[in-house]
Amino acid sequence: MSRSLKPVLLAGLAGLVVIGAGPLIAQTAKQAPAKPQQAATTDVHAKLGLGRPALPEEIKAWDIAIRPDGKGLPPGKGTVKQGDEIFQAQCAACHGEFGQGNGRWPVLAGGQGSLKADRPEKTIGSFWPDLSTVYDYIRRAMPYGNAQSLSADETYALTAYLLYLNDIVKDEAFELSDKNFTSVKLPNAAAFYDDDRETTEKAFWGKEPCMKDCKTEVKITGRAAVLDVTPDSKSAPKVD
Numbered sequence: 001m002s003r004s005l006k007p008v009l010l011a012g013l014a015g016l017v018v019i020g021a022g023p024l025i026a027q028t029a030k031q032a033p034a035k036p037q038q039a040a041t042t043d044v045h046a047k048l049g050l051g052r053p054a055l056p057e058e059i060k061a062w063d064i065a066i067r068p069d070g071k072g073l074p075p076g077k078g079t080v081k082q083g084d085e086i087f088q089a090q091c092a093a094c095h096g097e098f099g100q101g102n103g104r105w106p107v108l109a110g111g112q113g114s115l116k117a118d119r120p121e122k123t124i125g126s127f128w129p130d131l132s133t134v135y136d137y138i139r140r141a142m143p144y145g146n147a148q149s150l151s152a153d154e155t156y157a158l159t160a161y162l163l164y165l166n167d168i169v170k171d172e173a174f175e176l177s178d179k180n181f182t183s184v185k186l187p188n189a190a191a192f193y194d195d196d197r198e199t200t201e202k203a204f205w206g207k208e209p210c211m212k213d214c215k216t217e218v219k220i221t222g223r224a225a226v227l228d229v230t231p232d233s234k235s236a237p238k239v240d
Contacts, residue, residue: 064136064139064140065136066132066133066135066136066139067132068129068130068131068132068182069182070132070178070181070182072136073132073135073178073181074152074178075152075178076151076152076153076155076156076177076178077153077156077175077176077177077178077179078153078154078155078156078157078158078159078160078175078176078177079157079160079172079173079174079175079176080157080160080161080163080164080169080171080172080173080174080175081172081173082153082154082157082160082161083156083157083158083159083160083161083162083164084161084164084172086150086154086157086158086161087158087161087162090143090146090150091142091143091158094106094144095107095108098165099123099162099165099166107121107123108123108124108162108165108166109123109124109125109162109165109166110123110125110126110166111123111125111126111127112125112126112166112167112187113126114126115127115188115191118225119225123166124162124163124166124186125165125166125167125168125186125187126166126187126188127188128186128188129186129188129189129191129192130186130189131159131163131181131184131185131186132181134159134162135155135156135159135181138150138155138158138159139152139155142158156176156177156178157176159176160174160175160176163176163184166187168184168186168187169184
């Protein structure tokens with residue numbers, strides 16, 4: 001075999017090997033099933049493998065918010081006199097017999113006219129804008145340590161009694177219910193308004209705020225008051 005024909009024959013043999021292997025490779029590829037794109041088709045929640053969907057009754061148990069327009073109020077009613085009895089038994093230990101607050105527990109009544117003072121008394125009668133907040137908070141968080149133990153009627157009665165303590169209603173026979181709830185207006189309701197900073201303060205906004213070597217001097221114009229309304233563990237009531 002000449003030196004010049006040897007490379008040509010070797011190249012030809014290599015070509016036959018590749019051609020012969022071609023159908024085998026194609027057949028193997030054809031038989032192997034394609035793997036599905038699992039990441040694209042698998043449900044996101046199934047991938048996490050945590051928890052389970054909440055049951056309708058579980059959602060209902062948490063969905064108890066009361067809106068200012070009365071939406072969410074349960075059927076029920078209660079008088080000031082009934083609320084007085086419940087308050088003395090379950091609330092007065094912390095909030096005082098007349099809502100004045102014991103120790104550092106929150107004050108619930110009084111404070112009218114104090115909002116512009118150095119130490120404003122922000123109570124239901126002096127500060128809160130909506131009665132729905134009173135009912136909602138009692139319903140979901142009170143009494144302390146035994147939350148959501150009160151019935152709808154008891155919560156209406158307690159709310160009525162707090163209105164009485166704040167001189168918003170005058171009659172002990174006054175009955176608060178889901179029917180007349182929205183007719184009761186708290187004294188400071190008109191002092192609240194929607195956040196208007198997008199219009200009133202827009203002139204002070206800068207597209208490129210200064211972060212270094214700024215010329216504007218920073219001044220402290222006011223300090224937050226320390227209210228200390230959270231009692232320490234020694235003065236807190238016992239919780240069974």
